Structure formats: C-alpha cells, structure tokens
Amino acid sequence: MSETLLLRPEIIKPDTTAGDVQVEASLSWFERIYGIGAVRKAFILLVLAGLWEAYGRWLGNPLLFPTFTETLTALIDNIANGVIPQRVLVSLQTLLIGYGIGIVLAAILTTLAIGSRLGADLLEALTSMFNPLPAIALLPLALIWFGLGQGSVIFVLVHSVLWAIALNTHSGFRSVSNTMRMVGMNYGLRGLKLVRLILIPAAFPAILTGLKVGWAFAWRTLIAAELVFGVSSGSGGLGWFIFENRNQLETSNVFAGLLTVILIGLIVENVGFATIERKTVRRWGMQH
Amino acid sequence: MSETLLLRPEIIKPDTTAGDVQVEASLSWFERIYGIGAVRKAFILLVLAGLWEAYGRWLGNPLLFPTFTETLTALIDNIANGVIPQRVLVSLQTLLIGYGIGIVLAAILTTLAIGSRLGADLLEALTSMFNPLPAIALLPLALIWFGLGQGSVIFVLVHSVLWAIALNTHSGFRSVSNTMRMVGMNYGLRGLKLVRLILIPAAFPAILTGLKVGWAFAWRTLIAAELVFGVSSGSGGLGWFIFENRNQLETSNVFAGLLTVILIGLIVENVGFATIERKTVRRWGMQH
Amino acid sequence: MPVSFLPRLPECTKQNSPRRRARWRQGGRMNAHQPQSIGAPLLSVEGVTLQYKTPGSLVTATYRVDFDVYDSDRFVLLGPSGCGKSTLLKAIGGYLRPTEGKIRLKGHEVKEPGPDRMMVFQEFDQLLPWKTVRENVVFALTASGRLEGAEAQERAAAYIDKVGLTKFIDSYPHMLSGGMKQRVAIARGMAMEPDVLLMDEPFAALDALTRRKMQDELLQLWEDTRFTVLFVTHSIEEAIKIGTRILLLSPHPGRVRAELNSVPAEAMGTPAAVQLETRINDMLFGH
C-alpha cells in the first residue's frame, strides 16, 4: 500500500447548505457574438450572397446568371408589384395540400408496415419500386385521373414526398428501443395507439428529417410540375412564374423566383422546423 | 399475509443440466409459406403486376398507358437487342459517380457540422436553401462549369442526393447517445476518427435511410436530367432512352424503360440495402 | 396488518413438474383445515424454456422452469447474472413466447402484454423521454385506462413524492441521474396499483438509504393493496426482506434450484433471517 495513505487525516465537514453560484461571464466579445446562432447564420448568408455577387460580376453574363444585386432588385420589384406574393400563395397552397396528403399516406403505410409483416413488405416493395420513378412515369395516370392542372400537380407532389417520409418514419419506428415498445404495450397500447403515443414521439428525430427532406422535394417537384401540367391563363404559381420569365429571357426574374424559394426554405427551416426541434427533440434530450 | 403461504412446502431441486430443446415446428402450411419474406414480396409484386395489367386492358389506351404484358414484351425485346442493357450501363455509371460524389460531399459537410457550431450552421443554411431548389436553378451554372453531357448530369445528381443524405446523416449523428460519444472520446478519438469509428456506425440506421432516399432521388433526377441537359443524340442512358421513345410515342418502350428502373430499384433494395441491413443494423440489434 | 409465517415445512425434492404438482396438491390436502386457501395459483409457470433465436445462434435463457405464484405473493427471483431472470419476467409480461411449456395467468395462457401485469424494467431507458416525470406516471395511468384527469394527476404526484422526486416532478428523464430514473419507473409501477407487479432489479441503482426507503414503500403498498409482486433481485438480503417466497435459479441457462419460504419483514436481522441468508448463500455459491 502506498505510504501516502498513512499520512492523511480524515475530514468531517458540518452539514453546509449550498449557496448561489454565479456563472462566470468571462466570454470575450467575439465569443459572445459567435454564440448567437442568428449571427452565425447571417454571416454565412452574407458570405454566400457576396460570393454570388462576385461570381456574377466576374461572369458578366446576366442572361445566364445574373448578379445577386440584380436578382434582389428584381425580387423587390416583383414583390412590390404583387406578382411574387400572389404566385407564392398559389404555389404554397398546392404545396401544402400535396405535402399534407403525402404525410397522411406515409402515416398509413408506415402504420401498416409496423403492424404486420405483409405491411412491412408492402412498404418496402412499394418504396423500392416507386421511389426511383421520375414524375413522367406518373404523367399518364395523373392525366387520366386528374386531368391538367392542380390535381395532377398534387398527385406528383405526393409521389415526391410520400416515399421519403415513409422511409424515414419506418426506419425511425424500427429503431425505437425494444424497452420503449414494451413499455407502450405494457400500458395495453396496440396498433394505431401504440404508433401515435409511443412510436411517433420515440422516432421523432427521424420523422422530422423525413419531413424536411419531403418538404424540399415537394418544392423541387412543384416548380418542375407546374411547367409540365401547365396553367390556365392568369393562374399559375411560382414555377410558372419562373418558366414564363425564362421564356422571356428575364433571367433576373427567374432568379428572383428561385431566390424566393430559397428565402421560403430559410424561413421554414429556421422558424418552422427549428422551433419544432427546439420544442421537441432538443427539449426531450433526444438530439444533442 | 395470505394464508396460502402457510401451506406451501419448499422445493429444492438437485443440480440438473439442461437438455436439448426441440423448437416445435407446429406452424401450419400457410404460416410457413407466409414466413418466407421472398414469397410475401413476390406475392405483392404479382398483385401489383396483375392490377397494372387489368387497368391497362380496361383503359385500352396503349399509347398512353400500355398493359403490363406489352411492357414486358417491349422490355424483353429491348434487352434482347441489347439496347436497354447498354443504356442501363451508361446510366448506372453516371448514377454511381454522382451518388458517390454526393456521399463524399455529405460526409464532409456533416463532419464539419458535427465538429463546430459554424459547420452545423453552414450545413443547416445550405440544406434549407439549396435542397428545395429545382434542377433548372442549377442549369446555368452547370452549363458554365461542366458543359453539356455527363458532367452536368452528375452535377445535378449530386445536388439531388447530397442534401438528403446530409440531412439524414446529421440528424443521425445528433441522435447518437451522449454515452456512446463519451466512450469514443474516452479512447482519445476526436474529429474525423470519432466520426468514422463511433458516429457513423452509431448513426447507421439513419445514414442508411439517407442513402436509400438519396439513391431513389438520384434515379429520378438522372432520368429527368438526361432530358433537360441533353446528351448528344445516340449516346445517353436510360433517361434518354425513355425520352426518345416518348417522343416517338413508343409508349411500351417508355414503360419498359421505367420498368427497368423499377427492377433495378427492387434489386438494389432487396439485394443491396437489405443485405447491408442484415449484416449491420439488424445484426447489431439497432433495428428491429 | 402483521405478516405471520408458519415454521418452514420440510423441503421436498422433485424431479419434474407433473409430479411436483401432484405432491403439492397432496400437501394442500394434508393441510385440509384451510382448503379454500390453496385455490388455483394466480400465475403458473410450467416447464418453461425460453430461447433467443438470432440468425447466428440460439441462446437458451431458461430451461424447463416451473413455479406457481399465488395471489398476494411477494415472489422473488434470485439468481446469478445472465441466468434468465429478466427473460423469465418478460415472458410472464407477455413479451416473449416460451419455446416449451406454458405460462398461465388465472388459468389463461399469457399471450400478450397488458396493464394487468405492470412491469418495471431493468433498463434505464424505460421512461418516455418526451414526457416529464409527472407525465410519465400520469400517462401510464391514463393510457392504460386506469385513471383519468385530476385523479391521475393526484395519484402520480403522490407516488412521485413517495420516491422522493417531487423536486424533479417537471424534469425530463434525460435530466435525471440513473437512480432517479429508476425511482420514476418504480413510482410509475406502483402508481398503477396493478394486480401483478413485475419488477426487474428495480432498486439496483439506488444507494443504501434510498433503497431501504423504497423497500419499505413497496411493503407498505403491499400491506395496503395486497397485490402480487414478482421481484427480481440479486441481493440475497433484499430477497429475504421483500419476498414471501424465493425462487433460486441456477446459472445459465436458468433452471429452478429451489423455491423457499422467506421470513416476515419484521424478522429481518433475527437468527431465522440470517440462517436463511446463509442457506441461500450456500445453495447459490456452494459449489
């Protein structure tokens, strides 16, 4: 035994109560600014905008790739004259319908999949078959079933979000720990209730990722689908706005439309999804 | 105390050794067949093919939506004359390059994201901005940077897989339990090594989902991109094959091309991903 | 209500389940002055073999285990690490099907889990991370249809107080220490006031004082509601304190080594208890 032991007196402390502890605030000016998420993000956006501007100028081909300032001007003009807001409204409406239907179908499919082996096989088979199919594969059926216009666009939208969400949700469900599942079953929860009350919250990080991916692909598909399925005069969403302006070689308007998509993406991510994350998975300690 | 206790004699058993247990094989004929995954899947596929055939016949519009048998005939013809195999090869090559680059970039981005707050913000900002952007947004840059043909198609492919994979991977990383992370750090692992040796396997279910979604979107995009970006006539992959035949209204060939995509999807899922799953997450007890 | 024990009956050896059951009934008939009390067992485990089948291997967790649990028993499963205690408890909970043998609850074969058999798991991740301590307990009560609204809230608060976590009632599980998590699970299990409570090493993560408190709470609750509890532990002392009947399992794969009567809780520390402890010690570690 090491000799040090021999020398050490015992220590007994009277019961003390804990006092208050001041968290030290010795962060430097830089660290404190850096600690604000919005500042970091704004910095990143500024850098990206700067890169865009610089490259655009250097390229000097406004027909192909306008500069950031040109795009911004076009965006402001089109917001001021009300065109973009109106188009965005049309697009968002279609998008939300398609997205919503996609989520519901994904929920049904994954519930079936978690409930029975045949359901799981069905989901796997459908996903592996249909997910890689491009929208043109759906075109004939869309046209027969829904005709030209919004119905078909929504159909294609659903196709683009359904599988990604279903895949993520299903994989999330399957990653739920056995213990958690057993706890739910212990309460007598089965089927839909088990899914709703146990599996969905337990798989929430994965589901959220699915929703994010689905959201992005819904946009992409929407823009493309609006061209394919056409519009009746006067109506039309952001996709059509982009298409029109492309044909008219108003490239800065095209990019203004795309910038709108980017801005909406930023808002949805930073206001929508980020809030959901903060209130759920972060708070629950399920994501770090 | 309940009286029953009073009555109960104690029991002491001599040390026995366990014998062999025959797992009862009292499953019914149906149950045993049903227990084979391949049978269930084949059944689902047959049902789907049957539905297709029936609907196609009922519709009687072969130029718009051919029947399953017509499609199958076209597929066999085009395989026999070597057209589809050659096109598939071209497409697969492009696809794998794009997919591969997408995975590498996603790995870099998520590694940065897990390494620093600025990296995480960068990933979040980039994903929320670029993921919803349709391929046409990339068209000008693709033309300038890569010209027409494979380079641009790959660029667009990367765009379509990168964000989905990165999102899934990042969310997977963030869901890794603190304990696991601490174990890795305890071994002195940091940065890349921590990612490679701890985070990637720990987040494997999520990563795998990302890879699946990415794979599917790569196909979709490839088919679409080959049309948009054009290839010099004569070369080109499956997308081009579909497009050509569509222009010539060889609809059964179009569907033969799409059926090829479906078949490849089934193979990749059931041979590729399913094997990976079986050898990894299933075996490790990370998915049930 | 004080617990009273008859002096231990002579032990009988038995080779296989049917014979044991026959002798058992005989024993019952011999003590015919209280025939009504024999009754049918609440839970009967008959020749239960439990196996885990994984692609690469087949692990036998328990091998032909028999025992009967009567109403209001405090039945303890005691055995070395990895002998199949948790597996057995999960099978009784209805999560696993025996490869051999039958598990019957009130005469019906156990086929699926249900709130009549409330389980306290061994794992730390048995709390729902998206619910606070309070919500975890309330949810168990409402989801299983046991209680609603204010009643559930009250009962939850009461049991959380019993386990000393009132201060943390609105914390999420990830903000608790290991022992605190287990205490929430205990509160949840007890709050359900189930007919059968299955507890898998619930006090393992607790310090001596807290453990003693929890044991007392459990016994008190038992006094109040006379539920049946199946309790897995690896502490012999705890087994004697908690149990009225103790099942000893031999190491992997788990087989029944002995089924013993315990001493009343009041008798803890008396020579009877010490003697029992020594006996169990010898049986488990004797060879």
Add this chain to the structure above:
Amino acid sequence: MPVSFLPRLPECTKQNSPRRRARWRQGGRMNAHQPQSIGAPLLSVEGVTLQYKTPGSLVTATYRVDFDVYDSDRFVLLGPSGCGKSTLLKAIGGYLRPTEGKIRLKGHEVKEPGPDRMMVFQEFDQLLPWKTVRENVVFALTASGRLEGAEAQERAAAYIDKVGLTKFIDSYPHMLSGGMKQRVAIARGMAMEPDVLLMDEPFAALDALTRRKMQDELLQLWEDTRFTVLFVTHSIEEAIKIGTRILLLSPHPGRVRAELNSVPAEAMGTPAAVQLETRINDMLFGH
C-alpha cells in the same frame, strides 16, 4: 503485497478549501519521517461546482467539492442517489467543465477526455452495439493506441475471461443481460490498465457472487499494477471493501460531508470494518 493501514488519525473539521489544504500540508509536515510520500496529489478537485444548464432550468449537481486523490488511491465516492457522483466523475473524465473551481490531474487542468482516465459508465448503453464483446474490448485497446494486433486480442480475451464471459465473447451487446453488459464494460476498463480508472457503480447490476468475484478481480488487478481508481458506489459495504479512502457526499446538490480512511480488504468483517460501516451509516442517514 498486503495492505497496511495506520490507525485512523484524529478527524479534523474544515470550512473551506484553502484552509483545509493548509492544514493538510501541516499534517504532512508533522509526519515528516516520510516527506517524499506526501508529494503532490495525482488528482486535485478544488471547490468544484458542477451545473447542468438547460433552457428552462439550472441544476446544481455538486457544490464546491474539494478532495485530493493520490497515486494508487482506491478512492470511493459514496452518496445518495442524485447527489452528483456521476456528474463529478464525468467532470474528472473531462466531459464536463466546472462552473466554479478547478480539476487538476498531475498539476494540469483537466480539459478533455482521454484514455489516461478510463471510464466505466453507469449506463447500460456504453458498449458499442456494432462490436462483439471481444471487439468492444479490443477496440478500446487499439483505438486508444494502447496495444495492437495479437497483443490486444490476448489481453481482451484474458479480461473477458476474468469477468466470466468467455462463452459470450462473440456475442453482440444486445444479446447480453444487463449484468453481462456491465461486466463487459468492466473488462474493457480493466483491460486498458489505465493510470486512473473511473468506475461509476460498475457492480450495481451484479448478483452477490459475481459482484464479489469482480471486487476481488479489481483488488487483484490493483495489487498487480497499482493504478489509481475512483469508484462510485452506493453500497457502504462495497465502499469499505474497495476503497482506501472514502468520500461521503451529502444529498442534492452534492457537497463533501466527510473524507474517511477505509480499512484494509483483509479487515472486512472485523470490528474495525463494522465500526466504520456504522459510522458511515450514521453520517449518511443520521438525520
């Protein structure tokens, strides 16, 4: 080599860290016949306050904790559930930064985790699920650069054998029982043969026999390599058996209640040990 203890020195009360340290040195100087042995502590924890900051709340886990651990100490942290033992261990492991105070290892402030302080966590999910039992141990050795190839394999096999899991050496963690998982973690920790071993209730999930075996293995290993171990437990008996020095923490938030010398392992069961147990009992549960 037998462990020898001087009779316990008179206890001294202390109010705050600087004064204690002063007196301590004095004490050292008084026993000047072995001045070299005082040396600098291997690990010094000085006025460490640990807090968890979550958006909604601020939890103080430990409050101004001081203690010193010397080379080859078997230092036990003992305290009620939720008093901050795990948190303290994690801070020493380098996973958490104190809000107040300093943790120094060999004079350098602890800033990040590393293989010099091998940690056995309290959680069951500390094994890497994608590695078998063997691979888990081997990986710890190779990833930390301790051993390579065949040597690592051998050492891993030896320690897995010590914890009695040779039969399960190629099983994946999810196929193990709770106690078996903890034993793998113990094997892994010991196989690393680190300078400082941090163990957080490693034996909590083990049955009496296995626990005793593990304790003996730990002591044997200590005899062989004289590493320093910080050991969290909630069993007073275990604390006395394992520890040379025992730190008692008061309930939430954890503050130092006392720092006591233990009795040698051979003295277990002797009146000295029983007396110490009673003393600790009184201190922890006295009020």
Add this chain to the structure above:
Amino acid sequence: EVKEVRISKGYGILYLPLIVMEDQKLLEKQAEKAGLGPLKVTWLMLDGGNVINDAMMAGSLDFAGTGAPGFITLWAKAKGIPNVEVVGISGLSATALWMNTNSPNINSLKDFKAGDKIALPGIKTSLSAVVLQMMAAHEFGRENYAKLDPLTVSLPHPEALAALVGGKTEINAHFTSPPFSYLELKDPKVHRVANSVDVIGPITLDVTFAPKKFVDANPKVTQAFLDALDEADAFIAANKQAAAEIYVRNAKVKTSVEEILEMLNDKDTRFSTTPDGIMQFADFMHAAGSIKVKPKAWSDLFIPQLASRKGS
C-alpha cells in the same frame, strides 16, 4: 355537343392565331353564331409536345396547337386504335427557323465539325429536330439526313440563347425560332448560318389537332373552332399592329411591339389554316422510319372540311 372546350397554346409567335383567338374571344363568338349557345373556353398554357399528346389521349384536352412532326407521329401511331385516334383541324403557322452561331468559322451547314454543339429543343420528332434533318438531307443527300444529329444537344431555347450570346460554354450554334432567333442576331458576335425557308420552303410548321372521338361527336364545335381560327388569321393579316399589341399584352413579354411587328412582317412568317407542305414532313418522316403509316394525301391527316382547300 359539349359546353366547354379545353385548348392548349404554347409560347412564341407561332401561336399568335390562338393568342388572338383567346384575346378576341373569337371561338365564343363563332359558337354563338353556330347556335351552340354560350361555350366555355379554357385556355391552357403547355410546354412541350409530349404533354400535349398525353393530355389529349387522356381526354384532358380538346384542341391543341403543336408542331407538325409531333402531330404526324401521333396521328400515325394512333391510327387504328379506336379511343386514341387524332385528326388535324388546321394548319396554324409557318415561320423560318434559323441556324445561328457565335463561331466565326461556321458559315454554312457544311462547316459543322465534330466538337461543335448545336442546341435545339427536343430530339427526333421535335419540330426543330425534324426540320434540321430535312435541311441536312438537302445539304448532304437524303441518306445523310442524320449527319448533324451527333452534334445536336437538347436544350430549351432560353438557356440556349443565353449560352450562345454569353459564350463561355461549348454551345456554339442554336437552331431556333422567333423571337429567340431575332434576339440572338442582335448580338454582334452571332450570325446566321442557314434559314429553313431557304432550304425546305415556307412550309407549315405548326398545326392544330383534336381527338377524332371529339371531332366526331362535336362537328359544330369543331367547325366553330376552324372558323374562329380563320377569323384570327384574317385579323392578323388585316391588323398587324393590333395583333402585335395583343401578343405583347398576352405573352407579357418585354419585347416591344415594334420588334414583334418586325417578326410579323417577315415574309417567312405566315398564318393560315390551310396546311402547306405537310406532306413534305410526312414523306420525310416515313422515309426516315419515324412513322410506319404514311398518309396517302395531306387531307388524310385533317378533317374533311379542309379537304376542299388547296393544301399540300
């Protein structure tokens, strides 16, 4: 007869008659005149022939304007399939397709070498592709009609224009229609290599067509459509200025009325319901193997009402 018709139009000058027809509500007027009562007309803007074909076969579309080769392909394919057969209603327009380049070395079709890239929208049966093949057949001989195909790349007009004018990409030629062709030549670096009219004549490029089923069931609506189109053509011929204004207003282009007028005044741009040179397409496509059924005469392709006109 139906109470609602759905008509698709497309982008560009070639669709001017349809745009005028929409703007002036000519079909509604003709339907009223024919005693069909109020007719609801839904105009759809569609890009690309494939969707038009699909939509028509799916029954989501009643009349459409499209490129002649696309129509001929569909007509030939659909012949003999009861539900799917289509029939031409009228010719629509003709204009000149120009081959523009930004490469000073290229002055005729013969100057194109491997490595050059000719952008055009679509391939094989797309209007531009077939016209280019016909020009190649003239230039290099009938059997070499596909000689330029390896150089072509499929690219939408706007991107192709931007690429050609901006340089910095491998695209150095663009086979295109107004207004893109005109806009490109405004750039001093770009010059014209060939004009389709010079090679294959001022043949009808776009036509209108409808499902046979629809035409059979709604002869009066069909007649009204034809009459409305005639009226539109007459309107354009009579009021070029007004037509240009209508175009600018409806297409919401920033191009000035003057520029549109310039295009309308081009001798190669003509609007007529009588098909002119359709058989040139049919013959060529049959020879090239794109279609297997060949119409015996141009009137086979169109509704009987047109047979009396002097088409070709």
